[in-house]
Amino acid sequence: MAIPFRLRPAEMKDAASLLAWRNDPATREASHNQDVIGLDAHIKWLSNSLNKPDLRLLWIAEMDGLAVGTCRADRLEYAWEVSWTxxxxxxxxxxxHQMLSKLVHNFNEPLVAQVKPDNIASMKVAERAGFVLDKQENGVLLYIYPSTPSIAD
Ligand SMILES: CC(C)(COP(=O)(O)OP(=O)(O)OC[C@H]1O[C@@H](n2cnc3c(N)ncnc32)[C@H](O)[C@@H]1OP(=O)(O)O)[C@@H](O)C(=O)NCCC(=O)NCCS
Incomplete structure (x- = not known):
């Protein structure tokens, strides 16, 4: 039997998990800002993020009721930029892969994602979810997810 898996909106009660995941060395390595984030700054960031759903959306992935990851979408002028941990x-x-394949169905607009070229797992995850490599810019791979599914989908 499949293990129950869902994406739910993040809440303030997720602050500790989100901070631990954000400060994990591999997450920092994959991020633009590689600084360790302190608790106070994190709480402020999370509270602001949850209060601006038109600009940022945050989810927690739960497997069998346990928090196992997070996805985020930031509003750009022409798309949502998504990231995952x-x-x-x-x-x-x-x-x-399970998170992203659910996430993409929450949007009717184009998505973009930035992946560092040494992050092979994320490149594979993005491509498997339907993202297509658009270009490499400033040492980062830019992926796009079209708003209209192709006929083959
Ligand atoms: C990157 C990350 C999201 C991957 O999540 P995950 O669910 O553990 O991914 P998996 O380890 O199952 O790997 C996904 C795929 O990449 C492959 N893979 C993983 N590491 C690989 C490597 N070094 N070389 C080749 N393939 C690799 C896996 O085999 C799997 O392929 P498959 O789908 O064909 O089976 C996770 O490691 C993470 O949170 N890292 C820190 C934060 C981060 O990098 N976020 C993304 C920023 S863009």
Whole structure:
């Protein structure tokens, strides 16, 4: 039987998990800002994020009721920019793929994602969810997810 998996909106009660995942070394390595984030700054960031759903959307992925990862979408002028993190203790099990394949169905608009070229797992996850490599800019791979599914889909 399939293990229940869902994406739900993040809440303030998720602050500790989100901070731990954000400060994990591999997450920092994959991020533009690689600084360790402190608790106060994180709480402020999360509270602001949850209060601006027109600009930022945050989800928690739950597997069998346990928080196993997060996805985020930031409003750009022409698209939403998405990013994702799996809890360090459950990486290597295909969870990012499950998160992203659910996430893309929440949008009717184009999505973009930035992936560093050494992040092979994220490149694979993005491509498997339907993202297409658009270009490489400033050392980062820019992926796009078209707003209209192709006929083959
Ligand atoms: C990157 C990340 C999201 C991947 O999540 P995950 O669910 O654990 O991914 P998996 O380990 O199951 O790997 C996904 C795919 O990449 C493949 N893969 C993983 N590491 C690989 C490597 N070094 N070389 C080649 N393939 C690799 C897996 O085999 C899998 O392929 P498959 O779908 O064909 O089976 C997770 O490691 C993470 O949160 N990292 C830190 C934050 C981060 O990088 N976020 C993304 C920013 S763009």
């Amino acid at each position: 799996v809890a360090p203790e459950v990486r290597g099990k295909g969870i990012a």
